[in-house]
Amino acid sequence: MLRRPVVIFILALVAALAGYGITRLALRPLSPQTGATTDAQLAWLEREFGLSPEAREEVRRIKAAYAPICEDHCIAIGRAEAARKSALASGDPAALAAADAELARLKEVCAEATLGHLRSIAAHMSPAQAQRFLALMQSRVAHHPGRSGAPDLAPPSASAP
Amino acid sequence: MHPSPAPDPALRALLRRADPADGLTSPPPAAFAAAVHARIRSETGLARPAPGIDSVSVTHVPRARALARQLLPLAAALALLASLGAGSAFAYAKHERERSERYVSAFARSIDPWLMHADRSTSPATPAHRH
Numbered sequence: 001m002l003r004r005p006v007v008i009f010i011l012a013l014v015a016a017l018a019g020y021g022i023t024r025l026a027l028r029p030l031s032p033q034t035g036a037t038t039d040a041q042l043a044w045l046e047r048e049f050g051l052s053p054e055a056r057e058e059v060r061r062i063k064a065a066y067a068p069i070c071e072d073h074c075i076a077i078g079r080a081e082a083a084r085k086s087a088l089a090s091g092d093p094a095a096l097a098a099a100d101a102e103l104a105r106l107k108e109v110c111a112e113a114t115l116g117h118l119r120s121i122a123a124h125m126s127p128a129q130a131q132r133f134l135a136l137m138q139s140r141v142a143h144h145p146g147r148s149g150a151p152d153l154a155p156p157s158a159s160a161p
Numbered sequence: 162m163h164p165s166p167a168p169d170p171a172l173r174a175l176l177r178r179a180d181p182a183d184g185l186t187s188p189p190p191a192a193f194a195a196a197v198h199a200r201i202r203s204e205t206g207l208a209r210p211a212p213g214i215d216s217v218s219v220t221h222v223p224r225a226r227a228l229a230r231q232l233l234p235l236a237a238a239l240a241l242l243a244s245l246g247a248g249s250a251f252a253y254a255k256h257e258r259e260r261s262e263r264y265v266s267a268f269a270r271s272i273d274p275w276l277m278h279a280d281r282s283t284s285p286a287t288p289a290h291r292h
Contacts, residue, residue, distance in 0.1 A: 004233065008236075008237045008240060008241075011237075011241055012240045012241055012243075012244040013244065015241045015242075015244040015245045015248065016244040016245065016247055016248035016251075017248060018245065018248065019244065019245040019246065019247065019248025019249040019252070020248035020249065020251055020252040021248075021252075022249070023248070023249040023252035023253055023256075024252045024255075024256070027252070027253070027256045030256075030259060030260055030263055034260065034263040034264065034267065035263050035264040035266075035267035035268065036267055038271070040264070040267075041264065041267060041268050041271060044261075044264040044268070045268075048261065048264070063271075063272070066272065070271075070272060070273075070274050070277065071274075073274035074274040074277045074278045074281070076274075077274055077275060077278045078278055078281075078282075081278075107275075110273070110274050110275055114272055114273050114274075117272055118272070136265060137265070137268065137269060140265055140266065140268075140269035140273075141269050141272070141273040141275075141276070
């Protein structure tokens with residue numbers, strides 16, 4: 001009498017695994033470039049956070065306006081890291097301290113700029129979606145307290161070759 | 162009339178073997194009824210009802226079991242379909258979570274100069290920031 005329910009349970013488990021496997025095979029695999037373009041990111045924002053078409057275009061303008069600022073910061077970070085590497089190589093403590101101070105300053109500037117950019121995008125969402133967007137993105141950007149997703153960009157230590 | 166003499170024990174034993182009713186006493190009515198009912202149940206195959214169950218419940222139990230046996234295949238089919246659906250739903254939800262995570266990561270990399278710099282440092286041939 002007990003055997004029949006056990007057989008049904010095992011068959012149900014097999015059916016669940018089959019459903020999982022068939023669905024995973026049927027779904028298109030994610031490419032490494034998923035979301036790499038601005039259009040793809042805007043489409044995701046629109047879908048995920050309920051942006052209106054006008055809000056989407058406004059966010060596109062905000063991103064386009066922020067891009068040069070982001071690029072300048074990226075170049076400044078590259079220069080500061082190169083200066084630190086050469087200071088480490090030369091063994092000059094004053095140059096090393098100056099390079100570390102510059103990197104710390106850039107961290108602060110970039111964190112503020114990134115947060116401001118996120119807030120300007122969130123301003124075009126409903127309050128609930130904006131809160132969700134900020135909570136999601138703030139944990140992903142570098143040098144933000146509670147960041148969890150992106151790799152850390154800590155400067156190379158003095159002991160590193 | 163002369164009283165009959167005491168019967169011979171051997172004769173009495175002989176008479177007892179000839180007459181099975183000899184020495185039997187009449188049982189009380191309740192015990193007799195219980196014995197008759199037990200005899201009827203054993204001959205008809207009906208199970209003894211549990212205390213507190215009336216005759217109506219006794220006939221409903223076999224019907225409930227028969228109904229359960231009839232519905233078991235349908236329940237099994239529904240359970241299998243539900244499991245198939247649950248497995249598919251779980252796979253789809255996992256795929257959507259992974260997709261969402263990719264977009265979040267790509268968006269973060271497009272606005273954070275530190276992440277952008279890290280991408281360029283590790284893979285200078287593939288710029289992470291596109292317009």
